Amino acid sequence: MRELNDQELRRREELEHLLQSGINPYPYSFDKTHDSTHILQNFKDDTADDFKNVAVAGRIMALRRMGKASFCHIQDASGRIQIYLRTGDIPNYDDFKLYDIGDIIGVKGYVFRTKVGEISVHGSELVMLCKSLTPIPIAKEGEDEAGNKIMYDAFADKELRYRQRYKDLVVNPQIRDVFVKRSKIITAMRRYFDERGWLEVETPVLQPLYGGALARPFTTHHNTLDTTLYLRIADELYLKRLIVGGFEGVYEISKNFRNEGMDKTHNPEFTMMEIYVAYKDVFWMMEMVENLLAHIAETALGSMDVEVAGQQISLKPPFRRLPLLESIKEYTGKDVSGLDTSALHTVAKELGVEIDPKASAGKVIDEIFSEKVEHHLVQPTYIIDYPLEMSPLAKKHRSKEGLTERFELFINGQEFANAYSELNDPIDQRQRLEEQSRFRAGGDDEAMTLDEDFLHALEIGMPPTAGLGIGIDRLVMLLTNQDSIRDVLFFPQMKRLE
């Protein structure tokens, strides 16, 4: 164990003193009657009688001792409230010397207004509920001349905030709002699906073969079976097996794992929602997603308009639909339809898009789109009609040669969703996965593996199906106006400390 500093040693001494006085510094429960915010909002001169006997509990966040009387602020899940303690009013006032900022206490008493009008609890009973042994990086709140709130000595070191999120949550309670919204967003999504009769399911995280996306996996080993297992990169192939089995609507909200770079929008484990609905196609899915996002925004935020990085974004349906090749024409002036691979490379060069000379036609189109188009797509836009070779699990377009029935949804210049009319022709699917195997053999370590069991399932027969994936973390970022994925994850991945 590391060495204790003077403040930690002193707190342990206080703990000893409490024990010697017969006080349990870690008791079992406390009958709390009110949240701080409820009191602050509802205490009025004519309701004072309702607040003659309250019991509040929380962590001491500020402390002002004045000899025979003391004030402190405690923080509970709802907010903060001031406590007034006075010798004579509580039998154990002298013990209060042994209390510190950071301790969790319970106070019974009546609510009153101080001389300067702050609604406070006048304590008649004080209980230690948890002695805190290490000081928290306390921030003080104040006001500047203009009356704006300022924080003094805020706990601002991002590394420490991410590594010790518990401390961050105590000291910067406003960040809780992001996580509360995150929970509301996911709840709203679940309700929307459940109300339509689609079933929430769980499929394996540990998979003998990984598939359903193009990404490098995390690899692990199972001792008993003495076999390699992969952490899933997507749920897709298992959820489709359930549609084969006869379920007509299944969804899963779960962590996926991808062994790739980390940045503002990528964490190695992230939350994905995938849903598959039988007898539907990608056009139906576009309408569903519009309604879903509008519903979520209204339920979780109370508005379909969100502000992100200073821009107003409207999630009001319908969203614009723009074929991939047309989007390139619109934002670069180049018509790339019908061009062969070498002609595409020439266009990329003209546009100043650097690209691997061996890249396939689909890859070149994707690169041009990523560099020249994607960031323009601020308002929700469905990019549709993706080339076949970029979409090994999507059905061929019913009327457009060489394209698939697929969309990706872009908002604020980022990808939010990906959906297909799912490929259910087992022979076509086999050919496409065999092509992926050739890419893999050619050195593309993100190409898909061929999963015979999945193909076997398709041979049994999967009804026409629409499928969708939505990145939950990015959705939360959008709806809470956060520009880093780390700020919407409680515990983002960090390098291990030695």
Added chain:
RNA sequence: GACCCCGUAGCUCAGUGGUAGAGCAUUUGACUUUUAAUCAAAGGGCCGAUGGUUCGAAACCAUCCGGGGUCACCA
């Protein structure tokens, strides 16, 4: 992976070659309506690590470790 920036007290930060600093937090004393409480005093540091330059390094140089940011890679 490349480049830029950062690492000093529990927290936020100053300190560009000559005895290690401030505010808050902490300790002691005073104070029965304070709210960045106030007043008086005190304690607290392997200056991220290792080498080097120098009479002398927190500072300059090199390497490493950790972090932040920008870009690249990556559907």
